[in-house]
Amino acid sequence: MSTARTLPWIRVRNSKIHGKGVFAARFIPKGTRISEYEGERLSHAEADTRYADNPIEDNHTFLFIVDRKTVIDATTGGNDSRFINHSCDGNCESVVEDRRVFVEAVRDIQKGDELGYDYEIGRDKDDPPNVDEIFACHCGSPKCRGTMLWPAKRPKPRAKAKAKAKTKLKAKTKPKTKPKTKAKPKTKSTPKTKAKTKAAPARRR
Numbered sequence: 621m622s623t624a625r626t627l628p629w630i631r632v633r634n635s636k637i638h639g640k641g642v643f644a645a646r647f648i649p650k651g652t653r654i655s656e657y658e659g660e661r662l663s664h665a666e667a668d669t670r671y672a673d674n675p676i677e678d679n680h681t682f683l684f685i686v687d688r689k690t691v692i693d694a695t696t697g698g699n700d701s702r703f704i705n706h707s708c709d710g711n712c713e714s715v716v717e718d719r720r721v722f723v724e725a726v727r728d729i730q731k732g733d734e735l736g737y738d739y740e741i742g743r744d745k746d747d748p749p750n751v752d753e754i755f756a757c758h759c760g761s762p763k764c765r766g767t768m769l770w771p772a773k774r775p776k777p778r779a780k781a782k783a784k785a786k787t788k789l790k791a792k793t794k795p796k797t798k799p800k801t802k803a804k805p806k807t808k809s810t811p812k813t814k815a816k817t818k819a820a821p822a823r824r825r
C-alpha cells in the first residue's frame with residue numbers, strides 16, 4: 621500500500637448544512653471509494669423496535685437501509701461516514717455492494733469541500749403531514765428540491781390513505797436513508813433516516 625492510503629480522505633467538522641459534516645481533507649478524484657458506511661447490522665424490525673419511542677419529529681438517527689432485510693445503525697460502530705450530510709446534488713453517492721454500503725465520489729472533490737449524497741428517503745403512507753418539514757433540506761444546491769424525501773412531491777393520497785393519515789401519527793416513523801442503488805427505487809415499510817447522533821466503538825458482523 622502506498623503512503624497515500626494512510627492519509628485520510630475526510631475530516632469531520634461543523635457544517636453549514638446541518639450539525640457536523642464531512643469534508644475533503646485533500647483532493648478526492650472522481651470515482652474514489654471514500655469510506656464504508658459502518659455500523660451495527662439490524663433487521664428492519666429490530667431497527668423499528670430500537671427507535672419506536674423516538675418522537676416523530678426526530679429524524680436524528682444513523683440508520684441506513686441496505687436492503688429489505690438489513691439496516692445499518694451507525695450509532696453503534698459507526699465511523700465518520702455517518703456524518704455525511706444529505707445533498708440534493710451531492711458530490712458523492714452511496715453504493716451497495718455485497719450488502720455493504722460505500723460512499724464514492726461522483727465527481728472530483730476539492731480539498732475543503734463538504735461531502736454529500738442524496739439520502740433518497742422514501743415516502744410512506746404513514747408519514748405525518750409535516751414529513752417534508754421534518755426532512756427539509758438546506759443543502760444549498762441550485763437543484764435543491766427542498767426535502768430529503770424522494771420523490772420530491774408527495775404522491776396523491778388515495779381516499780383511503782388520506783383518511784388514515786389524519787387519524788394518527790405512527791410512533792414508529794423513523795426515516796432511514798436509502799442506498800442509491802438504481803436497482804431499487806423507493807420502497808420500505810418504515811421510513812428511516814440517517815442523521816446525527818453519537819459515536820460508539822466498532823462492532824460489525
Ligand SMILES: [Zn+2]
Binds near residue numbers: 757758760761765767
Ligand atoms: Zn437540497
